[in-house]
Amino acid sequence: MFKPVRSRNPLLRLNPPQVLAAGFLVMILAGSGLLCLPAASASGQSMAYLDAVFMAASATCVTGLSVVNPGVDLTTFGQLVLIGLVQIGGLGFMTVATLIALVFRRRITFRERLILQETLSQSSTEGIIRLIRKVLVYAIVIESVGAILLFARFSFEMPLGQAAYFGAFHSISIFNNAGFDLFGAIEGRAGSLIHYVDDPFINLIAMPMILLGGIGFIVIADLLAFPKKRKLSLHSKVVLSMTGALVIVGAIVIFVFEFNNPATLKPLDLSGKTFASFFQSVTSRSAGLATLDVGALRQATQFFIVIMMFIGAAPGSAGGGIKVTTFAILIGAVLAMIRGRQDIVFFRYRIAQDRVYKAITFSLLSFLLIVVAAMILSVTENYSFLGILFETTSAYATAGISMGLTSQLTPFGQFLIIVLMFVGRLGPITLAFTLTPKMDKEPFRYPEGKVTIG
Amino acid sequence: MFKPVRSRNPLLRLNPPQVLAAGFLVMILAGSGLLCLPAASASGQSMAYLDAVFMAASATCVTGLSVVNPGVDLTTFGQLVLIGLVQIGGLGFMTVATLIALVFRRRITFRERLILQETLSQSSTEGIIRLIRKVLVYAIVIESVGAILLFARFSFEMPLGQAAYFGAFHSISIFNNAGFDLFGAIEGRAGSLIHYVDDPFINLIAMPMILLGGIGFIVIADLLAFPKKRKLSLHSKVVLSMTGALVIVGAIVIFVFEFNNPATLKPLDLSGKTFASFFQSVTSRSAGLATLDVGALRQATQFFIVIMMFIGAAPGSAGGGIKVTTFAILIGAVLAMIRGRQDIVFFRYRIAQDRVYKAITFSLLSFLLIVVAAMILSVTENYSFLGILFETTSAYATAGISMGLTSQLTPFGQFLIIVLMFVGRLGPITLAFTLTPKMDKEPFRYPEGKVTIG
Ligand SMILES: [K+]
Ligand SMILES: [K+]
Numbered sequence: 001m002f003k004p005v006r007s008r009n010p011l012l013r014l015n016p017p018q019v020l021a022a023g024f025l026v027m028i029l030a031g032s033g034l035l036c037l038p039a040a041s042a043s044g045q046s047m048a049y050l051d052a053v054f055m056a057a058s059a060t061c062v063t064g065l066s067v068v069n070p071g072v073d074l075t076t077f078g079q080l081v082l083i084g085l086v087q088i089g090g091l092g093f094m095t096v097a098t099l100i101a102l103v104f105r106r107r108i109t110f111r112e113r114l115i116l117q118e119t120l121s122q123s124s125t126e127g128i129i130r131l132i133r134k135v136l137v138y139a140i141v142i143e144s145v146g147a148i149l150l151f152a153r154f155s156f157e158m159p160l161g162q163a164a165y166f167g168a169f170h171s172i173s174i175f176n177n178a179g180f181d182l183f184g185a186i187e188g189r190a191g192s193l194i195h196y197v198d199d200p201f202i203n204l205i206a207m208p209m210i211l212l213g214g215i216g217f218i219v220i221a222d223l224l225a226f227p228k229k230r231k232l233s234l235h236s237k238v239v240l241s242m243t244g245a246l247v248i249v250g251a252i253v254i255f256v257f258e259f260n261n262p263a264t265l266k267p268l269d270l271s272g273k274t275f276a277s278f279f280q281s282v283t284s285r286s287a288g289l290a291t292l293d294v295g296a297l298r299q300a301t302q303f304f305i306v307i308m309m310f311i312g313a314a315p316g317s318a319g320g321g322i323k324v325t326t327f328a329i330l331i332g333a334v335l336a337m338i339r340g341r342q343d344i345v346f347f348r349y350r351i352a353q354d355r356v357y358k359a360i361t362f363s364l365l366s367f368l369l370i371v372v373a374a375m376i377l378s379v380t381e382n383y384s385f386l387g388i389l390f391e392t393t394s395a396y397a398t399a400g401i402s403m404g405l406t407s408q409l410t411p412f413g414q415f416l417i418i419v420l421m422f423v424g425r426l427g428p429i430t431l432a433f434t435l436t437p438k439m440d441k442e443p444f445r446y447p448e449g450k451v452t453i454g
Numbered sequence: 455m456f457k458p459v460r461s462r463n464p465l466l467r468l469n470p471p472q473v474l475a476a477g478f479l480v481m482i483l484a485g486s487g488l489l490c491l492p493a494a495s496a497s498g499q500s501m502a503y504l505d506a507v508f509m510a511a512s513a514t515c516v517t518g519l520s521v522v523n524p525g526v527d528l529t530t531f532g533q534l535v536l537i538g539l540v541q542i543g544g545l546g547f548m549t550v551a552t553l554i555a556l557v558f559r560r561r562i563t564f565r566e567r568l569i570l571q572e573t574l575s576q577s578s579t580e581g582i583i584r585l586i587r588k589v590l591v592y593a594i595v596i597e598s599v600g601a602i603l604l605f606a607r608f609s610f611e612m613p614l615g616q617a618a619y620f621g622a623f624h625s626i627s628i629f630n631n632a633g634f635d636l637f638g639a640i641e642g643r644a645g646s647l648i649h650y651v652d653d654p655f656i657n658l659i660a661m662p663m664i665l666l667g668g669i670g671f672i673v674i675a676d677l678l679a680f681p682k683k684r685k686l687s688l689h690s691k692v693v694l695s696m697t698g699a700l701v702i703v704g705a706i707v708i709f710v711f712e713f714n715n716p717a718t719l720k721p722l723d724l725s726g727k728t729f730a731s732f733f734q735s736v737t738s739r740s741a742g743l744a745t746l747d748v749g750a751l752r753q754a755t756q757f758f759i760v761i762m763m764f765i766g767a768a769p770g771s772a773g774g775g776i777k778v779t780t781f782a783i784l785i786g787a788v789l790a791m792i793r794g795r796q797d798i799v800f801f802r803y804r805i806a807q808d809r810v811y812k813a814i815t816f817s818l819l820s821f822l823l824i825v826v827a828a829m830i831l832s833v834t835e836n837y838s839f840l841g842i843l844f845e846t847t848s849a850y851a852t853a854g855i856s857m858g859l860t861s862q863l864t865p866f867g868q869f870l871i872i873v874l875m876f877v878g879r880l881g882p883i884t885l886a887f888t889l890t891p892k893m894d895k896e897p898f899r900y901p902e903g904k905v906t907i908g
Contacts, residue, residue, distance in 0.1 A: 257833070300832040300833060333810070333815060334811075337811050356814075364784060364788050371757070375711070
């Protein structure tokens with residue numbers, strides 16, 4: 001197979017997902033080492049090593065599940081380690097994923113391979129460096145704008161120095177869809193962003209930032225070029241329309257099911273209800289911050305959120321799950337069948353058969369992993385199955401919200417969730433990179449057979 | 455489109471699933487009328503009409519969920535009405551489904567259409583009558599053998615007359631995968647077949663009969679012809695291998711997760727544990743009878759059974775669900791991807807792309823229906839979400855086991871479950887008949903587009 005950069009840089013001889021996995025392991029090890037220093041804990045005593053690994057893995061994989069409360073139990077040093085892991089883990093993943101999507105995965109088809117050999121072989125290293133620089137510039141600009149806006153809002157309720165620190169920390173946490181917050185540091189505050197449930201300012205800063213972090217750089221770049229090119233790629237169109245549809249459907253479902261719930265939407269006025277429904281819809285697919293108490297939602301809403309987390313965000317973004325594009329292809333197959341078409345067509349492009357098989361593969365393997373983990377946890381943990389399923393889905397899809405199980409996990413449960421976070425963050429991209437039909441290896445095709453499936 | 459029988463018989467001008475749906479509605483109406491006669495209730499007073507509709511729908515759709523206890527609350531007349539509905543509903547469905555699979559669905563491809571026009575147009579009515587006769591003969595032979603064997607077993611513990619009656623009733627109930635039982639009539643008996651959990655005789659009669667009812671007549675006919683032809687159709691191979699795999703995997707999972715459960719497997723010896731695991735595995739996908747207390751299983755096992763019920767039995771059989779063939783195609787896509795193949799290949803036959811899209815369509819629409827119903831019920835019923843999901847899946851997949859919600863349903867809940875049973879029984883076959891890509895209507899294919907799904 002064609003490997004465009006093989007001869008240039010020995011580091012790139014590992015396949016990119018392997019590099020990423022190795023990097024993540026190193027970061028989790030280093031991060032857990034730093035987090036279990038006494039200087040990282042507010043108590044002045046080392047935290048349990050398993051807790052440190054859990055927090056380091058959760059930060060590096062931008063999951064956001066927490067066994068300690070960052071605003072209460074961590075020192076400023078500990079918080080900086082945490083958000084540093086989020087920043088490196090989040091941007092590192094997005095950069096490599098973007099590289100894979102734009103450069104490496106191209107080796108899939110034979111025709112493209114020939115074209116690429118011409119265009120890439122001469123300037124690949126240069127092109128890759130330019131791409132990485134672009135990704136980092138985007139991220140820094142978005143995070144800076146977010147930090148300034150959040151600083152402005154927080155300056156109304158806390159000292160300027162703290163407001164600046166909170167602005168920067170939460171901007172990074174929000175854009176990378178990490179879900180960590182420091183509000184435990186403020187006396188009498190409920191967790192996460194619950195205090196801001198009907199605050200238009202926080203809602204209108206956080207939601208766009210979460211969405212930007214969740215659509216991936218390819219789409220962001222495409223959007224930036226839109227005013228000039230007046231054209232979006234198929235990938236961007238699918239990501240944007242499916243994201244929009246999921247946000248709206250999610251908000252409606254949450255609004256309807258929680259409308260009368262005294263623990264969530266009932267006390268709010270209409271604008272508060274609307275903000276809360278949209279925020280919870282946006283956040284559920286990957287961000288991990290919440291303006292409602294997830295444990296107090298109705299069982300129906302909680303299960304619905306499990307499905308939203310499972311679907312997740314866009315490929316190559318800060319978010320996880322099976323990805324909105326995967327879900328779009330599954331829905332596309334349903335629509336094609338209902339309309340009696342033989343092809344899945346998005347915006348006048350046909351989706352290749354191998355993409356459909358990939359979509360099935362991602363979905364079923366993800367489902368299998370989440371369910372097997374939930375079945376095992378339901379034996380080791382004393383908790384409702386829905387709460388356990390919520391937890392394993394949240395970990396695998398790097399969503400980071402919890403019905404409350406995280407803080408009660410047994411050591412074995414913690415370990416399993418750590419594994420799920422890691423596999424959930426790196427598994428899909430590894431599969432996507434690895435799974436490509438080797439068409440040239442098939443000497444002939446078998447005749448078509450009929451199987452009744454009605 | 456080609457309709458081979460249009461000119462012969464005016465009844466067949468409705469499409470076959472419509473005929474089936476109309477027939478089922480008539481049966482449910484007539485059955486509920488009979489069941490709410492005072493003569494049907496052991497109390498001598500009419501049962502609530504909604505209960506009668508529920509029981510009639512459950513019997514006609516061979517679901518097996520019960521709001522009254524047939525052995526206690528029904529008179530012999532009521533029981534005969536119930537088992538009559540099972541027999542007509544079960545065999546009627548299987549006959550029409552077999553007809554659809556063998557005759558009507560053939561109109562799918564253009565080439566086949568031409569071949570059929572020659573072979574069928576002259577003798578279609580005759581061929582259909584021969585086919586129906588064959589189906590009925592198979593069913594009567596299997597049920598008679600089952601009734602005699604069960605009579606022999608029951609004659610050891612009850613008067614001969616009752617044993618004969620119980621043998622016939624349960625043989626029909628078991629073969630049609632209906633799940634109704636009369637053991638409530640015997641003092642001190644636990645429900646369903648729990649009394650026989652480690653009885654080899656009952657296990658070894660019931661399991662093969664459930665499986666025969668669950669594989670469908672096409673496969674049975676294929677198996678009967680095997681000694682002469684030495685060859686099975688692709689459809690039969692897929693059904694048999696997937697059924698076998700599911701039974702074995704299911705038994706292992708149940709054995710492992712329930713091994714230490716004092717309410718289920720723990721009190722049994724190894725052979726009892728093995729029988730119980732296999733029986734519960736066989737029964738879960740559609741039969742509705744149980745030798746273990748489903749409500750006492752571990753949450754992990756209960757959720758696993760939800761998945762087994764969802765998968766269901768074979769097309770055109772007494773069982774429901776998305777069907778083993780649908781599941782096989784999804785698994786085939788995963789295996790093709792993992793092996794780097796471009797085609798799903800079963801036993802040296804390639805599976806057409808439209809079958810894959812159909813498999814996705816069945817699975818997603820079924821999932822959607824089950825989940826939406828569960829979300830609604832979780833608002834109207836006061837029950838754990840897992841119990842509710844179990845109930846809606848059981849109803850839709852015509853499985854008929856319950857964690858206990860059935861007897862506590864609100865009237866609205868009962869109504870929703872009735873709808874689910876009906877839609878679950880007739881929806882898939884209707885979709886399978888209706889959803890066919892109209893290839894000749896597509897003047898051109900769109901160019902292939904790329905969407906990243908990793
Ligand atoms: K997250
Ligand atoms: K059943």
